[in-house]
Each structure stands twice: as structure tokens, then as C-alpha cells.
Amino acid sequence: MATTAAEDEQAGNRGEVRRPALSPSRASDFKQCPLLYRFRAVDRLPEVPTKAQLRGTLVHSVLERLFALPGPERLPARARELLAPAWSQLSDQRPEWAELFAGEGEEQVRSWLSSAEKLLDSYFALEDPRRLEPEACELHVEIELGSGVLLRGYVDRLDVAPTGEIRVVDYKTGAAPREIGEAKAMFQMKFYAVVLWRLRGIVPRQLKLMYLTDGQSLAYTPDEPELRRFERTLEAIWEAILRAGRTGDFRPNPGRLCDWCAHQARCPSFGGTPPPYPGWPEPDAGDETPLDRAD
Structure with missing residues (x-):
């Protein structure tokens, strides 16, 4: 099943109950640190976003709006014009995001918006959207594998050639260590490749990562045997999550990314104590947030 982000949000507003599912961000969390997965997907502890994360979310929103325009209008100046209204809408939807700028003057906000402009300029240096x-x-995709595992996620952009070939495009604006961030990004892209392969019966011709901070692209071509192996990896991750969910045994796994973790104060590896285990969440522990998609 594939729906737009807006259609999926409407379903959530209607209170529709969905089965627990595995998303690329939550699967990556569990691989990185089972306790981080628990904090985010089970306890659902709040995390204060950084301005860099908000900037990434804003840039994603602008690029989505840009492609909604007629081809000839997809110009750098038009993209810059979309920044302010896009931020106004995002901050209206999530007032807590705007609170990060409380006490700051207009100059600081303009400087932050200017840094988003630089990411958009970097995008235009990588490709010409008028030709696409x-x-x-922001396509929501969902598929149940033969094993019963439900996969769910959002694709930044899906390109389909007249010949039927598929390209999956993902924009990256974050600043995680390149080797770690690249590995997580490719895991995410293979996740989408499996979902689209099972939905459409076509192995994506290309998985393309666009790094807007440094103006570089990374393209990868998967094949069917590789996706079969990766599908088994996802099934194994979900089985491990369910086992941990039954017992509450989500163990920390300290590593380099702990410096970016918002939950060190609750982590035993840093002298903290997790909250009491609330039990496996219902109806769903697999959703990604806009901030996840802006990594």
C-alpha cells in the first residue's frame, strides 16, 4: 500500500488503529541500541529537537512544495520564497518547535533561514528539478511480508522512468559522522527498496542519497538476491524486537553515537535508570517522525 503523507495524517486524525510495524528509523535504532529503541518506540519519551533537525525538516518540506509546482517554476529563487511560508506552517502545526527560538531576535531567525537557503542552493547544484x-x-509505503512482518516508512521522492524503472531518492541534511551516517542511510534505502520491490514486483534501478550539507550524491544499484538477504535481516530484527518486547529486556549498547543521544541521563551505561517498563505499546510502535525523515 502506498499513500501520501497527507493521506496518512488524515487516517491518524480519524483515529484509525494500525498494527505494530517496523520502520527504517526504528529498525536502525534497535540495531544501534535496543534501549534507544525502547525509549523512542515503547516509552515514547519526548526529545527536544535541535535547530539543525528543524532545518532539515524545513528543507524537506520546501522540496516537497517545489515539486508540486509546474516544472518551469522550480527555480532557486522560488525555493527560497517557499522557506518562510513552509516554516510558518510547520511551526503552527508544532508550536513547541517555534519555542526553540523563544527570546531570540528576528536577526537570529533570519540567519537560521539563511542556513536553510544554503542547503537548497546545494540541492540545485546537484540536479535540475525542472527536468524531473x-x-x-513524501510517499507513505507499507507492506506485509510473507513472514507476517509489517514494514512501514516514508520515501522522500520516487522517480519512475517511462520504461518503468524506479529510482528512490533521499535528501540528507544531518551532520552525523560520515561513515556512520552513510551506513544508516544505506540501511534506510535498502529498507525502501525491499518495500517497493514487494509492492510493485520491480527491484529499484537506483537508490540515490543526496547530501545537501556538502553537495555530494551517492548512488547504489541493488539486486534481487541482495534484497532477499536484507528482507531476512529485517525479519530477524523484528523477531528480536518482539522478544525484547515480551520481557522488557532492551539493553544499552554504548558506542560513538551516544554523544548525540538525548537519553543519557536515563541510560545505565551513564549511571542513569530507565523508567519502569510500560509493556509493549498498542496499537503501533513503528512510526517515523518528520525529524526522523530529515536526518
Whole structure:
């Protein structure tokens, strides 16, 4: 099943109950640190976003709006014009995001918006959107594998050639260590490749990562045997999550990314104590947030 982000949000607003599912961000969390997965997916502890994360979310929103325009209008100046209204809408939807700028003057906010402009300029240096007609942007995809594992996620952009070949495009604006961030990003892209392969019966021709901070692209071509192996990896991750969910045994796994973790104060590896285990969440522990998609 594939829906737009707006359609999926409407379903959530109607209170529709969905089965627990595995998303690329939550699967990556569990691989990195089972306790981090628990904090985010089970306890659902709040995390204060950074301005860099908000900037990434804003840039994703602008690029989605840009591709909604007629091709000839997709110009750098037009993209810059979309920044302020896009931020106004995002901050209205999530007032707590705007609170990060409380006490700051207009100059600081303009400087932050200017840093988002630089990411957009970097995007235009990588490709010309006037020459592209994506099938979808911010596409929600969902598939149940033969094993019963439900996969769910959002694709930044899906390009489909007249010949039927599929390209999956993902924009990266974060600043995680390159080797770690690249590995997590490729895990995410293979996740989408498996979902689209099972939905459409076509192995994506290309997985393309666009790094807007440094103006570089990374393209990868998967094949069917590789996706079969990766599908088994996802099934194994979900089984491990369910085992931990039954017992509450989500163990910390200290590593280099602990410096970026918002939950060190609750982590035993740093002298903290997790809250009491609340039990496996219902109805769903697999959703990604806009901040996840802006990594």
C-alpha cells in the first residue's frame, strides 16, 4: 500500500488503529541500541529537537512544495520564497518547535533561514528539478511480508522512468559522522527498496542519497538476491524486537553515537535508570517522525 503523507495524517486524525510495524528509523535504532529503541518506540519519551533537525525538516518540506509546482517554476529563487511560508506552517502545526527560538531576535531567525537557503542552493547544484517529474514526494509505503512482518516508512521522492524503472531518492541534511551516517542511510534505502520491490514486483534501478550539507550524491544499484538477504535481516530484527518486547529486556549498547543521544541521563551505561517498563505499546510502535525523515 502506498499513500501520501497527507493521506496518512488524515487516517491518524480519524483515529484509525494500525498494527505494530517496523520502520527504517526504528529498525536502525534497535540495531544501534535496543534501549534507544525502547525509549523512542515503547516509552515514547519526548526529545527536544535541535535547530539543525528543524532545518532539515524545513528543507524537506520546501522540496516537497517545489515539486508540486509546474516544472518551469522550480527555480532557486522560488525555493527560497517557499522557506518562510513552509516554516510558518510547520511551526503552527508544532508550536513547541517555534519555542526553540523563544527570546531570540528576528536577526537570529533570519540567519537560521539563511542556513536553510544554503542547503537548497546545494540541492540545485546537484540536479535540475525542472527536468524531473517524480511520481510522488513524501510517499507513505507499507507492506506485509510473507513472514507476517509489517514494514512501514516514508520515501522522500520516487522517480519512475517511462520504461518503468524506479529510482528512490533521499535528501540528507544531518551532520552525523560520515561513515556512520552513510551506513544508516544505506540501511534506510535498502529498507525502501525491499518495500517497493514487494509492492510493485520491480527491484529499484537506483537508490540515490543526496547530501545537501556538502553537495555530494551517492548512488547504489541493488539486486534481487541482495534484497532477499536484507528482507531476512529485517525479519530477524523484528523477531528480536518482539522478544525484547515480551520481557522488557532492551539493553544499552554504548558506542560513538551516544554523544548525540538525548537519553543519557536515563541510560545505565551513564549511571542513569530507565523508567519502569510500560509493556509493549498498542496499537503501533513503528512510526517515523518528520525529524526522523530529515536526518
